[in-house]
Amino acid sequence: MSGAERGPVLVWVDVVGTEPTRGALQAIDAARRLAAAAGTHVHGVAAGEDAQVAARYLPTVHRIDALPDGHDARVRAWHASLDGTGATMFVVAGTRTALAVAPRVAVRAGGAYLEEAVTLTVEDGQVVAERLTQLQRVTERLVAEATSAVVTVKVGAFAEAEPAEELGSVEVLDVVADERDRRVTVRPHEGGSGAAVALEEADVVVAGGRGLGSAEAFDTLVIPLAERLGGAVGATRAVVDAEWRPYGEQIGQTGKTVAPTVYLALGISGAVQHMSGMNRSRWIVAINADADAPIFQQCDVGVINDVHAVVPELMKALEER
Amino acid sequence: MKIVTVIRRVPDAEARVRVEGDDVVLTGAAWVLDGMDEYGVEEALRLRESGIDAEIVALAVGPDATEEALRTALAMGADRARLLTTDAAPDPLTTARMLAAAIQEEEADLVLVGGKQADWDSAALGPALAETLGWPVADWTTSLAVDGDTLQCVHDADVGNEALAMPLPAVVTTQQGLNDPRYPTLPNIMKAKRKELRAEPAPDASASVRTVSRTVEQRERRRTLIEGDPREGAHAIVSLLREAGA
Numbered sequence: 001m002s003g004a005e006r007g008p009v010l011v012w013v014d015v016v017g018t019e020p021t022r023g024a025l026q027a028i029d030a031a032r033r034l035a036a037a038a039g040t041h042v043h044g045v046a047a048g049e050d051a052q053v054a055a056r057y058l059p060t061v062h063r064i065d066a067l068p069d070g071h072d073a074r075v076r077a078w079h080a081s082l083d084g085t086g087a088t089m090f091v092v093a094g095t096r097t098a099l100a101v102a103p104r105v106a107v108r109a110g111g112a113y114l115e116e117a118v119t120l121t122v123e124d125g126q127v128v129a130e131r132l133t134q135l136q137r138v139t140e141r142l143v144a145e146a147t148s149a150v151v152t153v154k155v156g157a158f159a160e161a162e163p164a165e166e167l168g169s170v171e172v173l174d175v176v177a178d179e180r181d182r183r184v185t186v187r188p189h190e191g192g193s194g195a196a197v198a199l200e201e202a203d204v205v206v207a208g209g210r211g212l213g214s215a216e217a218f219d220t221l222v223i224p225l226a227e228r229l230g231g232a233v234g235a236t237r238a239v240v241d242a243e244w245r246p247y248g249e250q251i252g253q254t255g256k257t258v259a260p261t262v263y264l265a266l267g268i269s270g271a272v273q274h275m276s277g278m279n280r281s282r283w284i285v286a287i288n289a290d291a292d293a294p295i296f297q298q299c300d301v302g303v304i305n306d307v308h309a310v311v312p313e314l315m316k317a318l319e320e321r
Numbered sequence: 322m323k324i325v326t327v328i329r330r331v332p333d334a335e336a337r338v339r340v341e342g343d344d345v346v347l348t349g350a351a352w353v354l355d356g357m358d359e360y361g362v363e364e365a366l367r368l369r370e371s372g373i374d375a376e377i378v379a380l381a382v383g384p385d386a387t388e389e390a391l392r393t394a395l396a397m398g399a400d401r402a403r404l405l406t407t408d409a410a411p412d413p414l415t416t417a418r419m420l421a422a423a424i425q426e427e428e429a430d431l432v433l434v435g436g437k438q439a440d441w442d443s444a445a446l447g448p449a450l451a452e453t454l455g456w457p458v459a460d461w462t463t464s465l466a467v468d469g470d471t472l473q474c475v476h477d478a479d480v481g482n483e484a485l486a487m488p489l490p491a492v493v494t495t496q497q498g499l500n501d502p503r504y505p506t507l508p509n510i511m512k513a514k515r516k517e518l519r520a521e522p523a524p525d526a527s528a529s530v531r532t533v534s535r536t537v538e539q540r541e542r543r544r545t546l547i548e549g550d551p552r553e554g555a556h557a558i559v560s561l562l563r564e565a566g567a
Contacts, residue, residue, distance in 0.1 A: 097479050106414060305547075305554055
């Protein structure tokens with residue numbers, strides 16, 4: 001298919017405060033690359049006032065108003081944006097919500113779903129993506145063999161887009177929710193983690209493992225270091241299983257996937273399951289007393305020493321700089 | 322009620338991954354029931370043990386050898402198992418279509434699916450299955466209860482968590498934290514051998530995504546290792562942080 005037949009590449013833009021989320025900026029970058037390869041342009045899609053923010057990055061933004069809460073309405077809205085604009089490619093950051101909504105949009109559109117893409121291009125008119133499988137150890141190259149393609153973009157795999165030179169235009173896209181979109185009721189639940197920085201959005205992640213020795217070591221070492229670096233706190237499965245930290249902080253196969261600029265692993269051995277949640281980090285720093293810990297095979301700086309001795313020295317050195 | 326727990330057979334996490342030509346070779350890998358699916362089997366058993374009259378069916382798409390993973394589900398306590406056999410290694414959306422027909426035939430009220438498949442590294446199966454069936458879905462569920470025709474659950478959202486309520490039938494994707502799966506006991510493993518396990522060919526379904534190649538890539542890291550004086554280690558970390566602009 002030619003670029004004209006494919007229509008624009010759509011990108012969903014989530015906004016926090018007055019800026020797109022980092023994930024959204026990465027999705028815009030991915031969408032721009034895809035559009036360049038397809039010979040077409042990028043349109044934004046955003047909810048309500050978020051459209052004004054998205055218009056700083058994109059020439060045209062489709063604004064969707066009055067969405068009910070929950071995934072069903074998002075499926076409706078994202079599918080409607082493909083239908084209503086003649087687009088055949090939809091790109092969104094791979095947040096938890098998007099990973100649950102996007103495959104449904106692909107099913108509803110009868111299209112292909114490319115999940116957590118780390119590269120995106122077009123070959124012979126078909127969208128081609130690379131993604132990681134087998135606990136993030138294998139790179140698979142996939143071709144979307146359908147008229148439309150829905151793509152989630154892996155956190156940290158693309159650069160953050162810069163604003164456009166000119167402010168884009170905002171057009172309202174009418175989406176009518178029906179009964180089916182209200183069948184799930186959603187309300188906030190008590191006991192969510194009140195993290196200062198969302199784990200997936202953090203530039204620095206300080207994570208702790210069993211090698212810390214106790215839950216208290218998180219309070220005395222991990223959290224102060226994270227605060228000092230303006231980062232988020234993470235944990236391994238062993239630590240969460242021991243109930244030292246909440247599930248929301250777990251990184252790895254059964255937890256969250258992060259790709260910060262710097263990942264500091266304190267007392268973490270580096271099991272495959274944990275590495276699969278952080279091995280896309282730009283820099284990995286490990287502190288562990290066990291010289292045989294597998295993490296030392298896959299880190300940039302490794303300090304073979306007791307975390308209780310190294311972290312206080314690190315805090316001191318940070319004060320001095 | 323009828324509960325279907327979707328089962329997948331995946332290589333054990335410790336298996337060494339190698340690529341030959343365009344395919345993944347898992348020489349000597351142990352194949353296991355995906356840990357994420359164990360939470361689904363366990364939750365179905367707990368719903369029944371809480372007093373709900375339920376038949377529990379373990380359902381899988383895969384090669385003949387998937388029977389082993391289904392036997393594990395039976396040994397945990399599922400009542401019977403069905404295997405839709407194929408050697409085609411279908412992607413999540415295609416697998417969802419294959420499963421949907423069997424689930425409709427079973428007239429299931431609740432379907433439990435692992436939140437993320439260890440081989441695909443994918444969270445798409447549960448949502449794609451719900452959409453194919455036209456049912457609501459609760460993803461990343463950490464607790465659930467059935468109240469008449471309504472499913473109540475708590476799930477992880479992007480930030481914090483939310484309580485969801487939805488009408489049955491519904492699809493739930495499971496994760497760590499939902500429960501602590503039981504180990505099959507020896508008597509139950511013996512009993513599982515006599516339980517019904519019906520294999521039939523998976524329905525034809527054409528895939529919309531084709532895998533063209535697979536590669537194993539290990540990112541090159543600096544591996545600057547420092548032993549001895551903790552101050553030296555601290556300074557090496559600070560210079561990296563400075564270089565990273567963090």
